[in-house]
Structure formats: C-alpha cells, structure tokens
Amino acid sequence: xxxxxxxxxxxxxxxxxxxxxxxxxxxxxxxxxxxxxxxxxxxxxxxxxxxxxxxxxxxxxxxxxxxxxxxxxxxxxxxxxxxxxxxxxxxxxxxxxxxxxxxxxxxxxxxxxxxxxxxxxxxxxxxxxxxxxxxxxxxxxxxxxxxxxxxxxxxxxxxxxxxxxxxxxxxxxxxxxxxxxxxxxxxxxxxxxxxxxxxxxxxxxxxxxxxxxxxxxxxxxxxxxxxxxxxxxxxxxxxxxxxxxxxxxxxxxxxxxxxxxxxxxxxx
Numbered sequence: 001x002x003x004x005x006x007x008x009x010x011x012x013x014x015x016x017x018x019x020x021x022x023x024x025x026x027x028x029x030x031x032x033x034x035x036x037x038x039x040x041x042x043x044x045x046x047x048x049x050x051x052x053x054x055x056x057x058x059x060x061x062x063x064x065x066x067x068x069x070x071x072x073x074x075x076x077x078x079x080x081x082x083x084x085x086x087x088x089x090x091x092x093x094x095x096x097x098x099x100x101x102x103x104x105x106x107x108x109x110x111x112x113x114x115x116x117x118x119x120x121x122x123x124x125x126x127x128x129x130x131x132x133x134x135x136x137x138x139x140x141x142x143x144x145x146x147x148x149x150x151x152x153x154x155x156x157x158x159x160x161x162x163x164x165x166x167x168x169x170x171x172x173x174x175x176x177x178x179x180x181x182x183x184x185x186x187x188x189x190x191x192x193x194x195x196x197x198x199x200x201x202x203x204x205x206x207x208x209x210x211x212x213x214x215x216x217x218x219x220x221x222x223x224x225x226x227x228x229x230x231x232x233x234x235x236x237x238x239x240x241x242x243x244x245x246x247x248x249x250x251x252x253x254x255x256x257x258x259x260x261x262x263x264x265x266x267x268x
C-alpha cells in the first residue's frame with residue numbers, strides 16, 4: 001500500500017509540468033508589452049518569432065533556477081570539454097561558467113535564437129571567455145556554411161576536427177534531432193567526447209508513458225518547442241561508432257518522473 005507521503009510525491013510529479021506551464025505563461029504578457037515599445041510587428045505577427053521572444057524572456061529568469069538545481073550534475077560533465085568545442089544551443093549561457101578554461105582552446109556556441117544573444121554575450125564576459133567563445137547565429141545544419149563564410153575553417157574547423165560536443169537541454173527542442181545528432185557526430189574526431197544532459201522519453205510503460213505523451217501535447221507550446229518524449233539515447237548510440245558510452249539517469253529520479261533526464265559522456 002502506498003504511504004501518504006509517497007502518494008503526495010507522485011501527485012507532485014504528475015501536476016508539476018502543468019504548474020511549470022503557468023510559470024511560463026506568466027512571462028507572455030511582459031513579452032508582448034516589450035514588443036510594443038518599440039513596436040516590433042514582425043515579431044508580434046509571427047507565432048514562431050513570438051514564441052522565441054517569449055521563451056528567451058522566460059528562460060533568462062527560470063534558467064537561473066534550473067542552473068542552480070542542475071549544476072552539481074552538469075558542471076563535472078562540461079568540465080570534461082576540451083580543445084575545439086561545439087556548444088550546441090547555449091541559450092542565455094547558463095552553463096558557461098562550467099567550462100574549464102585551462103582545457104578549452106575555442107568554443108563555438110551555436111545558438112539560432114537571436115533573442116538570447118545579448119544575455120549570452122554578457123555571460124561570456126562574466127565567465128572570462130572573451131576571445132575564446134564565439135556566438136554562432138545559425139542552426140547546426142548551416143554551421144558548415146557559416147564556417148566558410150566567416151573564414152573560421154582556416155584553423156581546422158570541419159568534419160572530424162572537433163574535440164568535444166556539448167548538448168545540455170538542447171536536443172529536446174530542435175526540429176530534426178536525429179538528423180542533427182548525425183551531423184554533429186560527423187564533426188567529432190576519433191577520441192573526442194560528446195557531453196550530454198537532456199530530457200528523454202521515459203523508460204516506463206503503461207500509465208506513466210501515456211501521461212508523459214499527454215503532457216507533451218502541451219509542453220512544446222509553453223517551453224520553447226521542447227519535447228519530453230524523444231528517444232535521444234537510442235539516436236545517440238546509433239549515430240556513430242563509440243569506444244565508450246557512459247550514460248545514466250540521475251539516481252534520485254523516481255520511476256514516475258514525467259520529465260526524466262539522461263546524463264553522461266560518449267567517446268568516439
């Protein structure tokens with residue numbers, strides 16, 4: 001028989017995503033007001049651009065709390081990044097302070113949401129990464145063209161040249177995750193590492209799997225296009241020939257976790 005405390009914990013996990021939606025929704029009015037003064041009709045009249053602006057405003061505040069809660073797990077992972085690094089979807093730069101500056105030579109932060117760039121550049125300065133961290137305003141699929149256009153490839157930035165790929169809360173929100181994973185794997189050199197901390201589909205069956213799928217009908221609309229039902233672990237494992245795969249779900253996440261995570265490092 002389930003104890004009262006366990007029943008309460010299960011209820012909190014089930015209702016938690018919808019409370020998170022309310023927090024996100026509370027940032028929409030201020031986002032619209034900010035776009036009215038000065039008037040930015042192009043953004044206001046485009047659902048995609050409005051969602052990007054809304055999420056950037058929401059995440060600039062809430063992302064700080066997420067960082068505080070997840071840093072004990074994320075920092076040791078990101079600290080393993082070295083040499084030439086692709087930091088995918090850095091958003092507002094919540095994790096930049098986790099990089100070990102003595103290990104990295106150059107970091108390319110691939111972030112297409114221009115609404116995040118101001119805060120991202122601010123955190124580059126705060127982390128002491130000026131001259132090391134480059135903000136790349138394109139999607140991963142356009143990264144190769146950006147390299148050619150900006151002349152960054154002269155120093156050896158192409159397929160098979162990257163030492164580390166970092167994806168933290170990123171693969172859950174891109175439009176074609178499986179394709180992007182394959183693209184990124186191509187940039188990683190033999191011996192390079194892929195550092196991961198992501199939302200993933202639950203391993204449970206039955207009601208929990210059904211309920212997660214139900215929550216995911218709404219989640220992308222409130223949380224910047226993010227999906228919580230992606231089979232990211234399988235896609236990562238299938239993307240390349242890995243010499244080592246060290247992935248795990250955080251130990252304190254119960255079986256009824258509606259937004260489970262995967263964390264760890266894959267070595268090519």
